[in-house]
Amino acid sequence: MATSSARTKVVLRRHIRRAGVLRVVQPRAEATRDALLDAGRRLLNERDFDAMSIADLAAANALSVGSFYGRFRDKEAYFALLQEMVTSEWTEATLRDFDVRRLAGWSAGRIVRLVTTQVVNVYRNDRGFISAALRHASTHPGAWTPLKRAGARFANVVTALLAPRLTHLPRMARAARVRFAMQLLYGMLINAVLNDPGPLNLDDPRLEKELARALSAYLGLRPR
Amino acid sequence: MATSSARTKVVLRRHIRRAGVLRVVQPRAEATRDALLDAGRRLLNERDFDAMSIADLAAANALSVGSFYGRFRDKEAYFALLQEMVTSEWTEATLRDFDVRRLAGWSAGRIVRLVTTQVVNVYRNDRGFISAALRHASTHPGAWTPLKRAGARFANVVTALLAPRLTHLPRMARAARVRFAMQLLYGMLINAVLNDPGPLNLDDPRLEKELARALSAYLGLRPR
DNA sequence: ACTATTTTCGAATCCTAATTCGAATTTTTT
DNA sequence: AAAAAATTCGAATTAGGATTCGAAAATAGT
Numbered sequence: 443m444a445t446s447s448a449r450t451k452v453v454l455r456r457h458i459r460r461a462g463v464l465r466v467v468q469p470r471a472e473a474t475r476d477a478l479l480d481a482g483r484r485l486l487n488e489r490d491f492d493a494m495s496i497a498d499l500a501a502a503n504a505l506s507v508g509s510f511y512g513r514f515r516d517k518e519a520y521f522a523l524l525q526e527m528v529t530s531e532w533t534e535a536t537l538r539d540f541d542v543r544r545l546a547g548w549s550a551g552r553i554v555r556l557v558t559t560q561v562v563n564v565y566r567n568d569r570g571f572i573s574a575a576l577r578h579a580s581t582h583p584g585a586w587t588p589l590k591r592a593g594a595r596f597a598n599v600v601t602a603l604l605a606p607r608l609t610h611l612p613r614m615a616r617a618a619r620v621r622f623a624m625q626l627l628y629g630m631l632i633n634a635v636l637n638d639p640g641p642l643n644l645d646d647p648r649l650e651k652e653l654a655r656a657l658s659a660y661l662g663l664r665p666r
Numbered sequence: 667m668a669t670s671s672a673r674t675k676v677v678l679r680r681h682i683r684r685a686g687v688l689r690v691v692q693p694r695a696e697a698t699r700d701a702l703l704d705a706g707r708r709l710l711n712e713r714d715f716d717a718m719s720i721a722d723l724a725a726a727n728a729l730s731v732g733s734f735y736g737r738f739r740d741k742e743a744y745f746a747l748l749q750e751m752v753t754s755e756w757t758e759a760t761l762r763d764f765d766v767r768r769l770a771g772w773s774a775g776r777i778v779r780l781v782t783t784q785v786v787n788v789y790r791n792d793r794g795f796i797s798a799a800l801r802h803a804s805t806h807p808g809a810w811t812p813l814k815r816a817g818a819r820f821a822n823v824v825t826a827l828l829a830p831r832l833t834h835l836p837r838m839a840r841a842a843r844v845r846f847a848m849q850l851l852y853g854m855l856i857n858a859v860l861n862d863p864g865p866l867n868l869d870d871p872r873l874e875k876e877l878a879r880a881l882s883a884y885l886g887l888r889p890r
Numbered sequence: 891a892c893t894a895t896t897t898t899c900g901a902a903t904c905c906t907a908a909t910t911c912g913a914a915t916t917t918t919t920t
Numbered sequence: 921a922a923a924a925a926a927t928t929c930g931a932a933t934t935a936g937g938a939t940t941c942g943a944a945a946a947t948a949g950t
Contacts, residue, residue, distance in 0.1 A: 579861065622866060
């Protein structure tokens, strides 16, 4: 299994041509670029995008502000790349874990439990990044961000898996039900990450179970 | 029925002693203060707290920046008062509409429908303010804001109304179920206001119905 | 070893918004 | 009417973060 740093490199290679990510020739520039991206991901667990200054990012690696701008056109270009990087990791995990053939014999209820567990874990592990990306996106209404894209993609995967299993519902209603259920799940977790509300916060071990219960009930599945 | 401006005055009178809201002697100063608060509420429908400058607020009433600071210690004190003002209006409506005696003969299902309708309407009508307050609060983790207070208060009211009606559940689980249902509802609407997600956005006429369906199902109520 | 290219450094510049402050204006009191 | 108090004005100040830029340092090529 690849380490986190090596994984960064593999995923990153796909997005390197992005406008605003400046050309790298020497290995040290590549190392600088990667170190800045890793630092960003870490720092976003402590503060949001606006509160994370270029000076913070540079200092996290004993680098200068000028060297940041030698690698990224500006702060926005940097963040766009970071978002692509992180959400691409998620998408890879999704394709692996939610393969239609792999889950062929699974019941709807069991899939709902897998979905809630997976999504809650993503939000738990990357809460800082998600929070920052959400806050940043909310100042650009209408923007189709990597985060939104990843969320929509996953909802599509889940809909394709679950809708055919909701045989007790009219055929026309199945996909819409699953999509709304996903909207409930995302809403719940987005609120958890942004506002840390009660009664169950993101770290509460009961959260997955209660979410699965709610979604299953809404989808009309037998309680287990 | 009092007009919006007169209503502002009535509600405002309760919060005037706030630290950071400067003393008023002459009527023109009172008018300035009130005009600035009304402008803030309006402007927050177009932009968030950070993007709403003091110059914007002043200009909305052909006033100067200096006159803003003659009335409020700083931008934070201003926003705190504005939040108290708006959430106090909500709380008044809640006390009126969710009176235990008034809803004595109501079924749980019917109360859920009333709850979802009411909360969705609050979010529809004050989406700009709510969005701004949420974004602002998320940069002050742990802060117990007027918005959170109002949300918690309402959840308490709903719990007191619904829990006794969930006779099919163990007595120990009833309040917890209602509280989680409220968390689902808030999460859904907070996401709607911040991110305008699909499939059902805040203006979709199906939203209340689908939310009531989800919450009723989760609470184990008979579909209607 | 020397030259050319790349990269980083760190101070300076730029920009923007919050806040301050002394003067001008308005209102109230004598 | 004059003096005192309250209020507003609008330019100046302050603060803080993004970005630029010329010089210094590091690396690659000959």
